[in-house]
Amino acid sequence: MPAPAPRKNHKVLGRLSLPERTFVADALRTETVGGVLLLAAAIAALIWANTPIRESYESVRDFHVGPAALGLDLSIEHWAADGLLAVFFFVAGIELKRELVAGDLKDPRAAALPVVAALSGMAVPALVYTLVNVTGGGSFDGWAVPTATDIAFALAVLAVIGTSLPSSLRAFLLTLAVVDDLFAILIIAVFFTENLNFAALGGAAVGLGVFWLLLRRGVRGWYVYVPLALVIWGLMYNSGVHATIAGVAMGLMLRCTTRKDEGEQRSPGERIEHLVRPLSAGLAVPLFALFSAGVAVSGGALGEVFTRPETLGVVLGLVVGKAVGIFAGTWLTARFTRASLSDDLAWPDVFAVSSLAGIGFTVSLLIGELAFAGDKALTDEVKAAVLMGSLIAAVLSGVLLKIRNAKYRRLWEDEERDEDLDGIPDIYEQDNPAYHLRMAEIHERKAAEHRRLAEVTGGASEGNDGPA
Known part of the structure; x- marks a missing residue:
């Protein structure tokens, strides 16, 4: 009886497939x-x-x-938290559905890591926060x-510090954020739901x-779905369950696989996400931040962030807990x-990205x-702690990533190089014989151009030397 073949090791955070890399690049750009x-x-x-x-x-x-009369006489701050963030969570629901059916979470082995x-x-x-409040006598x-x-704030930090993070680490960060x-x-649905209105929930x-x-019936038209989505959101809000859950549920229902037999280039989920993501990232989340992040900050208030157990637990949880936990x-x-x-x-690269995940602003x-x-x-004090913890995590991760940025830039340039100008990075064509044939022709053409240039230059030099 032959011995069983040894189990082949797989690579963690290896190069993405070309379609996945394209999707990640488009999503992260927005x-x-x-x-x-x-x-x-x-x-x-x-x-x-x-x-x-x-x-x-x-x-x-x-x-x-x-x-x-509909139970929706809300403050602007409340509309931003319950209404606008429903759009954000709708996009999150689509992202999660796509990851489950076509992304990294489809394969159980690959899904285990994120x-x-x-x-x-x-x-x-959560453990760090609990320990701090157990020892300090604070609220749990x-x-x-x-x-x-x-994820949006983390990517803004990357944009500001100009780090050429490889696509595999960016995809890891994106998948982490989705999960x-x-x-x-x-957590919101289970721990922050009380006084249920079963009629509204039903x-x-x-x-x-x-x-x-x-x-499922293939009905199309925003004029059908938008009014229905508003009704669902209003009922969910009045049920006592946080209204953003409605956004997630509707996002998860969208089909995120293409039907090749019908000639689909993009799934309905991908099309709708492409339309709604700019609304979420460019309007909904910034407006939520505008009406939620406005807390009074003074020297004394910032000092209290590091002395009160509830706020210290938040800061240490974001800065230390996130980095250590993910790593x-x-x-x-x-x-x-x-x-x-x-x-x-x-592994220091993984720790740097893990520390970047300590930016926990919106949620x-x-x-x-x-x-x-x-x-x-x-x-307000906890909000100040979130801002402080996110700022510290951003600075820490920025320093760690900057230290490695020369290496990241080389990896990024290798990923982007396209010498044959066919729109596909060369790194994805290295096993294709046709690619090597094209590259040999390109190199031969360049060599011929250099020889002709040398002949012309040499001839001109000789012509100039004669009269002298």
């Missing part, structure tokens, strides 16, 4: 622009809330609008605040059923699945509002 807008909105909110015109900020933020890393990156910050209500990662969003959604479920049926989850997954890290990367602010809803002063 998120990067949105992240810059998010950063600008957060800075604007802080300036507005800490200048002599801060009363106007509070007046706008607390201004109520909406039909009271899932374990994301879970570790949520569990360790904010344990979930440091568990989230803000992170899934569990953040579950109505939302019926609406979602109609939404799903229309999708440990990645290393352990590689260790126990007999995987090895890509030859182009080293952390949302969970902070939910966790301490009855204490406005503590809510």
Whole structure:
């Protein structure tokens, strides 16, 4: 009986396939622009809330609008958190669906790494927060605040510091954020839902059923789905379940696979995500930041961030817990699945990206509002802690990534090189005989041009030397 073949090691964070690389590049391009807008909105909110015109900020933020008869007489801040973020979570739902059916999460073996890393990156910050508050006698209500990662803000940091991060690390960060969003959604649904209105919840479920049926029947037209989505959102809000759950549910229902027999180039989910993502990244999330990040910041307030257990737990959870949790989850997954890290990367690269995930801006602010809803002063202090923790994580990761940037730039240039100008990076054609034939022809043509140039130059030199 022949001996069993040894199990082949697989590479962790290896080169992406060309279609996956193209998708990741397109998705991150929009998120990067949105992240810059998010950063600008957060800075604007802080300036507005800490200048002599801060009363106007509070007046706008607390201004109520909406039909009271439908239970939707909400403040602007509330509309931003429950309404606009539903668009953000709708896109997150589509991203998750795509990852499950066509991305890294489709293959259980490949999915193990980002899932374990994301879970570790949520569990360790929660543990750090809990330990700090056990020893300091603080409230455990904010344990979930440091568990989230803000991909848009993280990409904005990359854009600002100009780091040429390889596509494999960018894809890892994106997948981490998708899984992170899934569990953040579950945390919001399970731990921040109370006083359920079963009639409204049942109505939302019926609406979602109609939404799903229309999708299965192939019904098209925004004038059908947008009004239905608004009804579902309103019912979900009145049910007591956080309204953003409606966005996730509808995103997960979209089909994210193409039907080749029908000549589809892009799936419905991909088309809709392409349309809605700029709205989410460029409008919804920045407006949420504008009306949520405006907290009064002073020297004394910043000092209290590091002395009060609730706020210190948030800062340490984001800065230490995220980096340690994601790095440990990645290393352990590689260790126990007999995987090895890509030859182009080293474990310090993984730690640097793990520290970048400590930027937990958007969802952390949302969970902070939910966790301490009855204490406005503590809510503002926790928001300040989220800002401080995210800032420290951004600076730390920026320094770590800058140290390695020369190596990243070489990897990025190798990924982008396209000497035969066929639109496909050369690195993906190295095993194609036709590619090598084209490259030989290109090199021969260049050599012939150089020989002709040398002959012309030489002839001109001789002609000039004669009269002299």
